[in-house]
Amino acid sequence: MANKEYYADFIKPKPRWLASWDTVKPRSLAFLTDAGFAALLLLVATYFFTRVITGGEGSFLVMPWWALLVIVVEVPVVWQSFGISLGMRALGLRLIVVDPQDRPRRTVIVPRFLRVLAWHISIPLLIGIIWPLVSRDARSLHGRLSHTQLVGVSPEQVKKTAWYRTSSGLATVLLCVVILAAGVSITKINLKTLFTEASNSTLVWRGLFSPEWSEFAEGLELLMVTIFMAFMATLFAVIVAAPLSFFAARNLFRGKLGRVVYTFLRVATSVIRSIEPIVWAIIFVVIVTPRRAAFAGVLALFLHSIADLTKLYSERLESIDPGPVEAITATGGSKSQVIQYGIVPQILTPYLSFTLYRWDINVRMATIIGALGGGGIGQMLIQYTRLWDWERAGMLILLIIATVWIMDYVSGRLRAHLE
Amino acid sequence: MHVRSFPKRRFMALAVDWLALLYVSYGVYYLINHWYRELVTVRPSYQVPFPLYAWVAAFVGSFLLAVLWENVGISLGFRAFGLRVRSKDAQHVSLGRRIRRFGLDLVSLCGLFAVSALAAAPIVGLATLFLGVRHGSGISLFPGTMLWPISGWLSTLGHFAAAAAILAAAGGVAYIAARAMLRNVWMVSRDRDNLVDRIAKTSVFRAADLEDLQHPKWYRTSSGWMTILLIGMSLYVGWLMTRISIAALIQRAGVTGYIWKELLRPDLSHLVAAEPVLQTSLLGALLETVFMALMATVAGVVFAFPLSFLGARNIMATGPIGWTIYTIMRGFFNIVRSVETLIWGIIFGVWVGFGPFAGMLALTVHTIAALGKLYSEQVESIDPGPLEAIAATGARRWQVVLYGVIPQIIPSYLAFTLYRWDINVRMSTVIGLVGAGGIGRMLFYYKNDGRWGEMGTAVLLIVAVVWLMDYTSARVREKIT
Amino acid sequence: MDKPQLQIEHLTKVYERGEVRALNDVSFEVNRGEFLILIGLSGSGKSTFLRCVNRLIEPTSGKVYLNGIDVTGARSAELRRIRRQIGMVFQQFNLVRRSSVLTNVLAGRLGYVPRWRTLLGRFPHEDIKKAEACLDRVGLREKMYTRADQLSGGQQQRVGIARALMQDPELLFADEPVSALDPATSNSILQYLEQMNKSDGVTVICALHFLSLARRYGTRIIALKDGEIVFEGLPNEIDEARFKEIYGEDAEEVEIR
């Protein structure tokens, strides 16, 4: 079967530089990982220490940027030459000594020094960057000069060492410690206030535990507005997202145009999804005026749901069983018939399930979207908190909790039933 | 063919039908209010409220209608739960007999209500007498303060204790009475059919058991039309209630077009330089946001990890104490989870003062609950084989957990944590909107100031960070699962 | 009977992705009423061959004629007309698992029923009658409203046959229809195919794994190996030597009855 010449007219060989790239890639990635590690450690550490020393705002750069650059570049070079760096571990690379005469070597320290030296000559001259891509065996120039080579090892060959005895393990711990220390300083964590200032919040807790019942009826009505906000947004979003998802599924529309539409939809949906609906509501409330705050909420949830549902739906479409599609094509069905009879029955229940899930999320979000002008119960809630009226706010919070609970339960049960 | 009478399903079906019709009457009231008062405002409570008897009529009327519907046709609930009314030998029943069955149903249901009400009434009556009815300006259901001269926290606790006790007692009595009726009055017969079906010579069958089941198109069934009505009505009422107006959107879109233009032309002047009023730069605020999410995730994991074992049924529910802890843990997870992070943000803002610490605490609390629930579900679904094997070697309970449970759950714990980290980054971008720190605070400040260009920058930064986190966490999750 | 129903000329298929030549210059003819069996190891190109004929897979080169009409050159509308004359039964049944048996069987009429009717899901009354008759033929009439994934493997394959029957095919392709089934069920499935072949005069091309079944049901056998025809002849012509040639030196014949 494996007669290479035989297929020659059908197979185009890969160009040399592309083939080399396959082995150069993990080495470059390992370098980038280590450089990134060094940069992160350096930046966060300086930020933290300047904050501690000055007691105010920290600053990231205390040294000239070129000095930083030099350190960031030197760390991976030296680390990879003399030890097993983080990037090497992550990408499964090890440094070996390649002796041209195949003589047994006592010491391996000389080639390592040579490697660092050769790197500093070859890379700044740019030959070192191009060399591995054009050379036949894809070896780096500094590796060739120093008789060393970074090679991939399979996971079975890796020697197990306790993490605290490896340089990368210790370096990771150092990074974690520095980041956590910086985090404590940046988020101004002050556990003492949690206890000393606790009396501030008694008002809130008392309000929550002895709510104002006269607010109940009004709260219910606001809750209806909130639930309808979620309902309208979900329904309209399904109407838009269901057809869109077919264009955002990689396996359905092939060809150049299909590719373009797919990429566009994927990028657009993930941009829209990454902005929380509450931010969208801020924008929409300016457009439709605060008189129609609930409408702004609907629009915000609508937009976010379209993006989210399109993503969920199309991922499901990409994993359908191709068998029925093939069978219906074989009976002579047209493209639209294949979709209707081969694809739609397969995705109907998962789509319903995703929709319920989203409806659940939308109700949750609708309860708070009002906090910044999106209408519904959240708007009232934020007003009461501004007025420091915690009894009324407590009533509304209890209503929200109850609603979220019920929605969660009902949608969970329905989804379990669908599966 | 003798598996008949499905009390639970029938109860659920009745509940569905009743709720559906109740919902229709709510919609009708809303529309009447809307059409004849023309008074729909943002706060619907400003509408002239309906008199009490109208609500009573809606509750009782829709219940009766639901019972009627279940008898003369195939109701929504019956279709959803796969039930059909047939004669004893599974034949179709004539309309006359169905109407007679409706009458019998009414009598029996009235009896059921009467008995449970009679049973519960004395307790409720006594309780109200004992505790008093009116309290202050608003109606307080259980104003313990009238009798007990306790103030503050204790009085609040007293309210709750009294309310819980009375509700539990009344509910318990009603429940026992209803159970007794179901047992002794409804299902006396040997074929386990209730009294109504016995007299009417009918039975409720499961649709799956029927051989001559028909499959009419949806537009030939009452439940199909009901569904259409429910959806249509929801759409219309929802449209009115949320004040959707395409016209407003289009007209105002022109007026506010400049906002979009500004948003898409970001203003980078305060990217690194500090904003004079807030005293932070955009990048600084972004850093604060990311660290808020990071610290909250770390702290959340630290607490959720041990708590998740306390909330796992298969580990805890071995004795009464364990079971109590399990129930409390699960209740805690569920309640805390259903309070949105933003609300926690407000509470902690009042508590420790607004700022990044409050935001971090809010995220932490929510993370503990959400991760605790996910984690403990994971513990519940582990393979019990290894646990048995380790327990069989004579290991202690914590040793079983250490060597049997933890190795099994580590990968999914990691995946959940990353997922939560992702959510925390998203949430931390908006938690600043209620006064906690981070980029959300700057966003809100710029919006209030109408500085759309700078707000656009903030939004872009958020998109970039969320995107980056989303991407990396998805990649890492792919790797570990 | 004079002209062959199906002519295959130099059919070749090369999968670009795996760089595999799955079919290599295959040519033969099939006459009306034959029960042709394709045998060969898995990976020998049987599925690829069947799919290239009705162009579920586009062949790389070569020609296929059905009743003298060029299948390989057919445009979309004509291709669909050709496909509806060819029924197809699959190894994994390929039913829409969440749809009812009736809907699955009715899908066999998609090539006949006007577009708007299928869009609304309103199949003509006679088609529904026909579906009942087809299900009756495979003994599954009571299961009409059952969901397809609640049936056993053998029952699902019978639904697949009923779907093919709905097409009123003149040619039936079966791609290892019994590989996912146990021996007893396998025989009954093949008997349904035989019945279609004998009483309806449908030409059957069936890919099979087991030589014993091939000998029992086939009127002619074609063996493929690495995408090429290595044997063509009557069932009883396959002796020990031929068997080893097709399946390799280590193979042993297994009996299935």
Ligand SMILES: Nc1ncnc2c1ncn2[C@@H]1O[C@H](COP(=O)(O)OP(=O)(O)O)[C@@H](O)[C@H]1O
């Ligand atoms: N989609 C595909 N892409 C690449 N190679 C394929 C594909 N489908 C099948 N092949 C290869 O084509 C050859 C023939 O496969 P197939 O027709 O499925 O054989 P059979 O049905 O006889 O088992 C095999 O070597 C298989 O690996």
Ligand SMILES: [Mg+2]
């Ligand atoms: Mg095959």
